[in-house]
Amino acid sequence: xxxxxxxxxxxxxxxxxxxxxxxxxxxxxxxxxxxxxxxxxxxxxxxxxxxxxxxxxxxxxxxxxxxxxxxxxxxxxxxxxxxxxxxxxxxxxxxxxxxxxxxxxxxxxxxxxxxxxxxxxxxxxxxxxxxxxxxxxxxxxxxxxxxxxxxxxxxxxxxxxxxxxxxxxxxxxxxxxxxxxxxxxxxxxxxxxxxxxxxxxxxxxxxxxxxxxxxxxxxxxxxxxxxxxxxxxxxxxxxxxxxxxxxxxxxxxxxxxxxxxxxxxxxxxxxxxxxxxxxxxxxxxxxxxxxxxxxxxxxxxxxxxxxxxxxxxxxxxxxxxxxxxxxxxxxxxxxx
Ligand code: SAM
Ligand code: DTB
Ligand code: SF4
Numbered sequence: 001x002x003x004x005x006x007x008x009x010x011x012x013x014x015x016x017x018x019x020x021x022x023x024x025x026x027x028x029x030x031x032x033x034x035x036x037x038x039x040x041x042x043x044x045x046x047x048x049x050x051x052x053x054x055x056x057x058x059x060x061x062x063x064x065x066x067x068x069x070x071x072x073x074x075x076x077x078x079x080x081x082x083x084x085x086x087x088x089x090x091x092x093x094x095x096x097x098x099x100x101x102x103x104x105x106x107x108x109x110x111x112x113x114x115x116x117x118x119x120x121x122x123x124x125x126x127x128x129x130x131x132x133x134x135x136x137x138x139x140x141x142x143x144x145x146x147x148x149x150x151x152x153x154x155x156x157x158x159x160x161x162x163x164x165x166x167x168x169x170x171x172x173x174x175x176x177x178x179x180x181x182x183x184x185x186x187x188x189x190x191x192x193x194x195x196x197x198x199x200x201x202x203x204x205x206x207x208x209x210x211x212x213x214x215x216x217x218x219x220x221x222x223x224x225x226x227x228x229x230x231x232x233x234x235x236x237x238x239x240x241x242x243x244x245x246x247x248x249x250x251x252x253x254x255x256x257x258x259x260x261x262x263x264x265x266x267x268x269x270x271x272x273x274x275x276x277x278x279x280x281x282x283x284x285x286x287x288x289x290x291x292x293x294x295x296x297x298x299x300x301x302x303x304x305x306x307x308x309x310x311x312x313x314x315x316x317x318x319x320x321x322x323x324x325x326x327x328x329x330x331x332x333x334x335x336x
Contacts (some may be wrong), residue, residue, distance in 0.1 A: 015049035017272045021228050028220040028227075032266045036258065043265035043297045050272045056322065057111060057275060057300040057330040059145075060104030063308040064133065065091045065116035065126075071149075071184045073172075075212055077244040077309050078117040084246035086309050091116070091126050098136040104304065107315065108329055111143040111300075113168065115308050119184070120150035127155065131162040138163035145205055145235075150185070150193045156200035166203035166235055169193050174221030177214045191225075198231060205235035207277070210263060211255030212241055219263050227270035236267050236274045238298070240281025242310045255281070257289035261296045268297025275300050280307055287321050294327060 012018050031039065047054065068088025069078045077084040101112045114133060121127055130146065137144040146159065147168035159167065172178070175187040197204050208222045226233055240255045260278075267276050278298040282290055303318050305311065322329065 017046060017049045019232065019272065021230065023224050023227050023270060025220060025224055028224045028266065028270065029217065031269050032216065032220050032262055039262065039265045040296055043268040044295060046272050047268055047297045051299065054294065054327065055299065055330040056294065056327050058108045059111040059113055059277070059300055059302050060109035060304050061113045061115065061302045061307055062097065062100050064097055064114045064130070065089065065118065066309060067117055069117035069119065071119050072182060074181045074248040075209055075241055077247060082247045084244050091129060094129060094132045094136060097133045098140070101137050101140055101142065105140055105142055109142060109303070110330055111145060112137045113145040113147065116148045118149040121148045121155050123155070131158060134159060134162040134164050150189060151196050153196045153199060156196040156202060160200040160202050164202050166205045167197040168205040168237065169197065170207050170237065171222050171225060172208045173212065173214050174218035175225065176221060177218040181212055203234040205237065206233045207237035207239070207279070209239040209241050210259055211252055212249055213252060220266070223263070223266055223270055232271040232274055234274060235277060236271060237277040237279040238264055238267065239279040240284065242280050244310065254284055257285050257292065261292050264293050264298050265296035277301070280310065282313055283311055290321065291325055
């Protein structure tokens, strides 16, 4: 199955799938709060109409530059000011990254995501090194995604020239709650980078985290902001907070799986063609909860024993889960 080409799609697609960019918060909230089985039914219906058979894209994640980040994101184990035991490392070499990408491809990954604990990209040798990594991953026939912090317009263009498929830059939560979580940058900074990514012709990957103390209204507000962009993000990662000791959020109550299911289903209804990625936090979810997230419209997972710095389910367990449920992984696809 190939992914639908959907940038600048018409408002109504085959099978009655409608793309809207004028949602109101009340509408989003009323979808989110539907009786659970009704919500699941609607999300499944839209998912089927958009994608046909349910496939799951396997993505691999690598921290190419770990720790020592100057930002103060309250959830993040890589912020230098949080004492989490994550050491600050240097940028990995292109050779090491491409070895990891080759292993990920052999294990079934069709997308390789590279994360750096940077506030923003700085022009210079390190950025050139990342561009080399992007070219190398694309040459392996995989989608390449990067998450490197804030980007200027010209940096986004350079990444596009290198063949970058997608740029991950999460809104994380609502504009209203953002200041409770991060003080070293603004929501507007985040939206600006997303505009630079879009303008350069790179696919947008943007989502958020549940379980940071935000309200349901904040979750709906974040989804509303994403869905009301002039073009929907092609990719929407939904993370459950991994509460890392040493971060200000270490004592947060874990998010209920059903809250993940509601947000994923709402994302599916608002952004019918997006890849919705069940991202961090799977280690604390049962197999059944993960399957329910897939039923709600999640069609991508990060696999491999580590996310960036925290643990993720064992590869064999994930493969066993997908096999037992008869969920087929997405085959590699050509092009962006
Ligand atoms: N520094 C870049 C940035 O902030 O955009 C890229 C790396 S950052 C680690 C990527 C994303 O990981 C964050 O936007 C956040 O959504 C997610 N993340 C970080 N720590 C997390 C945690 N403890 N639990 C869940 N998601 C987390
Ligand atoms: C995203 O939304 N989740 C991934 C990916 N984008 C880069 C990162 C999750 C990181 C979880 C915390 C860690 O492992 O350090
Ligand atoms: Fe730095 Fe990104 Fe972590 Fe924030 S989320 S502290 S910007 S690595």
